[in-house]
Amino acid sequence: xAVVSQHPSWVICKSGTSVKIECRSLDFQATTMFWYRQFPxxxxxxxxxxxxxxxxxxEQGVEKDKFLINHASLTLSTLTVTSAHPExxxxxxxxxRDPYFDEQYFGPGTRLTVT
Amino acid sequence: AQSVxxxxxHVILSEAASLELGCNYSYGGTVNLxxxxxxxxxxxxxxxxxxxxxPLVKGIKGFEAEFIKSKFSFNxxxxxxxxxxxxxxFCAVNAHTGTASKLTFGTGTRLQVTL
Numbered sequence: 001x002a003v004v005s006q007h008p009s010w011v012i013c014k015s016g017t018s019v020k021i022e023c024r025s026l027d028f029q030a031t032t033m034f035w036y037r038q039f040p041x042x043x044x045x046x047x048x049x050x051x052x053x054x055x056x057x058x059e060q061g062v063e064k065d066k067f068l069i070n071h072a073s074l075t076l077s078t079l080t081v082t083s084a085h086p087e088x089x090x091x092x093x094x095x096x097r098d099p100y101f102d103e104q105y106f107g108p109g110t111r112l113t114v115t
Numbered sequence: 116a117q118s119v120x121x122x123x124x125h126v127i128l129s130e131a132a133s134l135e136l137g138c139n140y141s142y143g144g145t146v147n148l149x150x151x152x153x154x155x156x157x158x159x160x161x162x163x164x165x166x167x168x169x170p171l172v173k174g175i176k177g178f179e180a181e182f183i184k185s186k187f188s189f190n191x192x193x194x195x196x197x198x199x200x201x202x203x204x205f206c207a208v209n210a211h212t213g214t215a216s217k218l219t220f221g222t223g224t225r226l227q228v229t230l
C-alpha cells in the first residue's frame with residue numbers, strides 16, 4: 001500500500017520556539033494533504049487541508065498564523081508550529097490523498113512536547 | 116456539517132468472542148464511510164470502506180461492516196476476535212460536499228482482547 005512518512009517522529013522544544021514537521025508521500029503524488037491533531041485518548045481533529053500550490057484551508061478555530069502550512073510539491077507538505085506553547089503539545093498526524101483511489105493514507109504521527 | 120458518533124468507548128472481549136462496534140453519522144446527503152484501526156504505537160490503517168453498491172462491506176483481517184442508510188449507521192463486526200485485534204478503532208465519514216476527501220472521525224473505540 002501507499003506510504004506516508006512524517007519527520008520527526010517526536011520533538012521536544014522550548015516555549016516560544018518554532019517547530020517544523022514534514023509529511024511526505026513516498027510512492028504517489030498527493031495534490032491534497034491533511035493535518036490532524038490527536039489528543040490523548042481522543043479522536044483526530046482536522047486542522048487544515050493542504051493543497052499543492054495554493055493556500056491551505058483551515059478549520060474553524062485553528063489559527064493559521066500559528067500553524068503555518070506549506071505544500072510546495074506533490075509529495076511534501078510541512079506544518080510549522082510557530083511560537084509554541086505547552087498547550088500545543090500534542091500528536092500531529094498528516095495524511096495524503098491518493099487521487100487515483102480517492103483514499104487517504106496516514107503518516108505515523110509526530111509527538112510534539114513543548115516545555 | 117457532518118458528525119460521527121461511536122457509542123462504545125472501551126470494549127473488553129475474550130478471544131473468540133464476537134465483536135460489533137457501533138457507528139452512527141449525521142449528514143443528510145451522500146457519504147463515503149470508513150473504518151480505521153490504530154494498533155498501539157502504529158499509524159492509522161484502513162480496515163474497510165463503503166462508497167456505493169453492496170451495503171455489506173468486507174475488509175481486511177476478517178472485519179466487515181454494514182451500511183444501513185435508514186439508520187445512518189455503519190457498524191463494524193468480526194465473528195471471532197483475536198488478541199492481535201487489540202487496538203483503537205475509528206469510524207469516519209467523508210461527505211460529498213465538494214471537499215470530497217474531508218474526513219470527520221468519531222471519537223474512537225478502544226478494543227481490548229484478553230486471552
